[in-house]
Amino acid sequence: MPDPLPPPFSPPYAPDDATIAGRLRHDARLGAEAEARVDRTATRLIEAIRANDDPLGGVEDMLREFALSTKEGLALMVLAEALLRVPDARTADQFIEDKLGQGDFVNHETKSSAFLVNASAWALGVSARVIQPGETPQGTIGRLTKRLGAPAVRAATRQAMRLMGSHFVLGETIEAALARAQSHASRGSRYSFDMLGEGARTADDASRYFESYARAIEAIGKAAGNHPLPDRPGISVKLSALHPRFEAVSHARVMNELVPQLIDLARRAKAYDLNFTVDAEEADRLELSLDVIAAAFADPSLAGWNGFGLAIQAYQKRATAVIDYVDALTRALDRRMMVRLVKGAYWDTELKRAQERGLPDYPVFTRKAMTDLNYVACARKLLALRPRLFPQFATHNALTVATILELSGDPTSFEFQRLHGMGEALYAQLGQDRPEIAHRTYAPVGSHRDLLAYLVRRLLENGANSSFVALAADNRVSITDLLRRPAEIIGHDGNASHAGIPLPVDLYRPQRANSHGIELGERAGLRALTSAIAAARKTAPGTAATSTTEQADAAVAAARQGFRAWNSTPAAQRAAILDKAADLLEQRRAHFLALLQGEGGKTIDDALSEVREAIDFCRYYAALGQKLFGKGETMPGPTGESNVLELHGRGAFVAISPWNFPLAIFLGQVTAALMAGNAVIAKPAEQTPRIAAEAVALLHQAGVPQTALHLVQGDGAVGAALVKHPAIAGVVFTGSTEVARSINRTLAAKDGPIVPLIAETGGINAMIVDATALPEQVADDVVTSAFRSAGQRCSALRLLFVQDDVADRMIEMIAGAARELKIGDPADVSTHIGPVIDAEAKQRLDAHIARMKQQARVHLAGEAPAGTFVAPHIFELSAASELREEVFGPIMCIRDRREEVFGPILHVVRYRAERLGDVLAAIEATGFGLTLGIHSRIDDTIEQVIDRLQVGNIYVNRNMIGAVVGVQPFGGHGLSGTGPKAGGPHYLTRFATEQTITINTAAAGGNAALMAGVE
């Protein structure tokens, strides 16, 4: 009777390193004799690597020649990443010049005898010699054409890149790869073919990848020969290539659509009895991957086949749990599985993601020795589970290999794996010493364009200081050092995490704690959160009453009264109250999430980011305020006198906030004004009164006196009454430029003191994408920037300029990716786009869409469900000579009001590379300057754009929304706002008055201090 199927995989996502270290160090022990044998084997392998004189050269030789710690190495990496995808000569020339100018390729003396390295170095040197640093592209091209011809330089550099790339892929097509593999077959190598490419962004991409896998399986199968498994070739597939939304929040859809596809491919592999391995990807996709794998693997049509497999990453803290899960699965189904153990390829990405998400800890280890230790522990576990599991140890580390050899016993019941172009010397030596042990080569197949991205990842991974390949390539590192055991390097459990890598929560220490986030890819956490939100929804507050003008006046009067006491409350105490508010927000997160979803129409991701931003504002201003408003600043001056500059509140400050960030912007304004010592009259948007009321209640609960903070609800008329009030000491406003102007005029028209206006207004935010950009990255960033939050962010992308040489492909991918977004109820975790704020907003947007459909080329016209939903739209405008009128006119004029289109509508314009200057001039001419995106690999271009445009927030090669408090202080120039930036170091002082106190300390009887100090 087989065991029951295991429950879905759900162990703790990011447990504490020290606890794991205790277990691993204990398990890692070998006897003294065994350790001595490991030393001997590893030494022999390392000596073989060092003695290697491969006439072609592999990654190791490339690293020896162009280390990533050198300028040449880095320039080469960027060049390799992008050059082959640049279609136009002009951009290619600019790019080549930019990168070759960054390193000293001319005087680079080749150390290697490897052909590949030499040829690359030579081609780069020749190219660099013709390009003199400091020349303008035009000048260079001119000179080149005369001397050598730009096409020749371009060709030489491209050839160098191709040469590098071709060495690390087995073939551009599966047929070519098979032919090359067959020529090695005599050496007894096994292969696993990998079809290169980035993950699918569109449904078309996914079906293309499916077809390419299916065709490859057919071709591999036909050429597979007669040996039984495991001695048969295989294929590795990436789930992210087979589905455009391979993400935890789209779980149901992924299970419905992807599982049948995976079963289909697996059946084809079964027909030829191949090894079929599902690659391991990012940590947040692990649970989802295992659900998909389990569902496919359990399909009865796959019974009786032992080739199905998956990869497990030892750098993940959940690796042993994955082995337990797979073991349980195979026992329940009474099947066998092949399991590839790797260390993991996305380490840097994992760290960044965990930090951005504010997770309690990392899902991966932060010390390499812990990964190595875990690798051995996992290897032991896998070896013990033979023959149900067939272990495949993928590593290029001689010590890891030697340790496994010591643990493994029966040599036919496992295999080693390596990447094509790597570990050749190591496995050649092993093949000589232990011919009975098999090894399989993971062989990438694909076009030159795709392979370079792959190569770059390999170079990056292996160029790291801690990488075994890099250390083994460095003769200065002794073999004794290479043989140091991971357990010894860790020493004790307290050393298990990297001292230089703070936990995500400590990222901003000592200034403040980071706000806590959750990983949506962890089902336990997500489930707990959604149940808490559902429970909170039941207790959501009712409607909030609108204030009258009299009540508004009364609030100002009351605030004036409350001001004195609050202003004289010590800054440390005010800060403590804000810190308390942050803690309360964290405790009552579910309550605010429910409100943000209910009243603000926010998706779970958006709502979570907003609560986190609100928490960050409280803590950031508290930390900053303590410094600024604590002790006064002593100024220099003559003896006998003390001079101190102090900051204080101004009085009753009016804070008027918008509906699009009803918690974060609301609290950001209010807490800044409070921290500076002001009493505050807060007027939220009339669309989101309940969130504001709850936020104010929370601040009062945290300790802000009732007299210091007053809430006034209502529409623009109430706001106008507050602004007009003669007794207010300042206004902080976020909203449209029109309303900001009107506030400014009202303030200016009043007699009495001139008070400050801090206004953050809108923008016509543009992104510029040139031909060196990576389409997949652009698609992700454009979709996020233009459509997330239904485009209702001030920072959202409205106008995309794409270089015409790549525009067709880029626009198609962006539109295809946008088509995959789910529009609907924001309370459903799988929703990507919720409603727009109200019927009026929808009406305005619909009218704009209708007009655009007449005037522009439609690339995407999504369909929205009934209600206040607006689907993503993409319109292409023609870039006529009068760019401003043609392009910016339609975007800014809705119903004859100069107003931004505040919704999920993207406008695209193509530009010719030589017209970039016109594009910049046109953006500048709008007068707005809030956010700007640039996607380019050419540093010169990036600099040119940054120098030219006065824009508040510029984002290079990433999306352009989601500014983080204290990290990307936010706010624009020109028509986009007055500054200072919210969440930045200069914000609080604008809410303050300054006072200098000068005391003549010598007045009573002379300068005693001076006299006492003189000899």
Ligand SMILES: Cc1cc2nc3c(=O)[nH]c(=O)nc-3n(C[C@H](O)[C@H](O)[C@H](O)COP(=O)(O)OP(=O)(O)OC[C@H]3O[C@@H](n4cnc5c(N)ncnc54)[C@H](O)[C@@H]3O)c2cc1C
């Ligand atoms: C056949 C094959 C298939 C592969 N398939 C996959 C796959 O499906 N999914 C995948 O993710 N990778 C895959 N890889 C890539 C693999 O993860 C790396 O090549 C491997 O990690 C390199 O390990 P090593 O033992 O050769 O080198 P080593 O130099 O011993 O180890 C390097 C690895 O250590 C880890 N590391 C580095 N620094 C730290 C640190 N500070 N803290 C914690 N860990 C650290 C990283 O995982 C890094 O890659 C595959 C590799 C091979 C050979």
